[in-house]
Amino acid sequence: MRTHHLAVIGGDGIGPDVTAAALAGVRAAADRYGFAIETTEFDLGAEAYLRSGVALGEESIEALRGHDAVLLGAVGDPRVTPGVLERGLIVGLRVAFAQSVNIRPVRLYPGVDSPVAGVSPDNCDLVIIRENTEGLYTGGGSISHAGTPNAVAIQNSITTVPATTETVEFAFRLASARRKRLTLCHKKNILVHAGQLWQDVVDEVATRYPDVEHDYVHADAMCLHLPMDPGRFDVVVTDNLFGDILSDLGATIQGGLGLAASANHNPRGTAPSMYEPVHGSAPDIAGKGWANPAAAALSAALCLAGLGERDGALALEAAAASVLAELPALAGPGMGGDTAEIGRRIADRVTDVDPAKIGDPERSLM
């Protein structure tokens, strides 16, 4: 039997609970489609950091590397300086494992309400493809004379051809398998150097995908077009920071962060890819059982797709979507169940859901 070895980083706050719930769905998909899942839990996150002073050590990286994929819950804890775990662990793994492509589907599932008028399952099915290792996330820069009137802060954004090309190539391939439209989102009227490199790469890769139409929209203008006319977009390719911001806007449009899934994808297969919900560790509701595991389950569906388990991926996506449609609210005491119970409901649904129910399976996922 095919066996996939998953590294599981539950992390902090609601992370472990939503991950456990998502894994119930993964196991159900394995049972239905005849593959096996083996998991190794990694003790990473705030506790480990507070104990060791290290967010992500070399041994952890090497141990994680031996797995087929990484499932991550969430990291972040009030006891740790904000940013330390996010940079050390999440951004650290994205870079260490060359996960240059971040995949963020923005899909309104039937039965879920968008807060934006006119957005419906018929016009809201797009994917944001975000470069995941470069731009301002390289973190280079300095602050001199901090705290004085002479302080100057410098942040450097670095954009290279290899990571940009991998991202754009992935985006075109995806668009070619979907509705054949790609939009580059940047702010090239101001970020002229980075913008030119992005546009050059898009124009070059486009020659290999003559079936895909492409256009360009500024990052600011996306805040108008994405909510008002999501049907205009199929695949949106963008840089790390714009992708960070716009995918949260996408999450709002699709019904909230409780629904937003992501894949940190290594397109060359040289190291495991990592799958995580877009939401954070939500320390305020940790341990209460109020967290909706849908985003974690949808991320796990992306994981199955990345592992080549297409049927299992579609069934898990469909199961999570159909449970979502039954929940009265996305989190909180009134959400109609607790995290583990909703995980069990998703797992039950995986065994008999018809994946075709949530739309054209040919263009779902990746």
Added chain:
Amino acid sequence: MRTHHLAVIGGDGIGPDVTAAALAGVRAAADRYGFAIETTEFDLGAEAYLRSGVALGEESIEALRGHDAVLLGAVGDPRVTPGVLERGLIVGLRVAFAQSVNIRPVRLYPGVDSPVAGVSPDNCDLVIIRENTEGLYTGGGSISHAGTPNAVAIQNSITTVPATTETVEFAFRLASARRKRLTLCHKKNILVHAGQLWQDVVDEVATRYPDVEHDYVHADAMCLHLPMDPGRFDVVVTDNLFGDILSDLGATIQGGLGLAASANHNPRGTAPSMYEPVHGSAPDIAGKGWANPAAAALSAALCLAGLGERDGALALEAAAASVLAELPALAGPGMGGDTAEIGRRIADRVTDVDPAKIGDPERSLM
């Protein structure tokens, strides 16, 4: 009689028409409140650039400098490389005139529908204060080996204490005159150097405004909080690029770019401030009379406020808001009038509107 000398840059596309319509409202306010307006038209924009090869020459800068304020329509034309006029003229003037504070009210006027569920005039009245001259807009950087696989693009973001402090100081003063809440928006978990400088400046200025509460929200999270809970915000202070993006999101929430006004404010009074609608030149509808001049009129209201004409400013804002509420759509052939006619309607309304009608005048505008 007090006389204000306005420099008028109609610019390109719909710019001249919406500016003319807005000026009708300004003149009506002058008549009602007993001041005089003198205008000098400046021939800047695409035509002038195509003729001279210069977007903004030294003589233009010096001539503009002699005025009390600048009203700008819009720039941008299909015949000019995108970005050239925007950087040369708009960003050029922001920097030349030390307009370090960009003021963008996000207000849903009664009678205008927000596309976002739950947003109402009662909970949508905030102001985004954007630093307007620095960050990635300094434009420093390079692209080496452009067009080759070795290309590397570098963009430098520069943040200094003087411009940041002017912006934050303005934001706190405004918050203190409004609902006494200030939110710093940045991405300090990733942009650690710039983020630290911003947070340091906010913490320092906060000591002088003990009446104002302040908190912090990441730029990505704002894409969730701003549409879902605008009532949580009073004054949002942020950097140049985040402000560019978030103020377009604000425009969406308040009913569209056709309603979004802005002031490019020189807080030291060392050069004129500049007032412009957030929308662009919309070349596709230029000359058709379909452009809604509301954003230009609301920007002109900010201009009157900046000139110390508080009553005139409030009357013009109220008049524009009340005409807006009557328009069936924001632009296009069905909008219920043409640009000039709507300008006349706003001007008529200025003469008898009750400014108190659009809410608490104490906390409107700046």
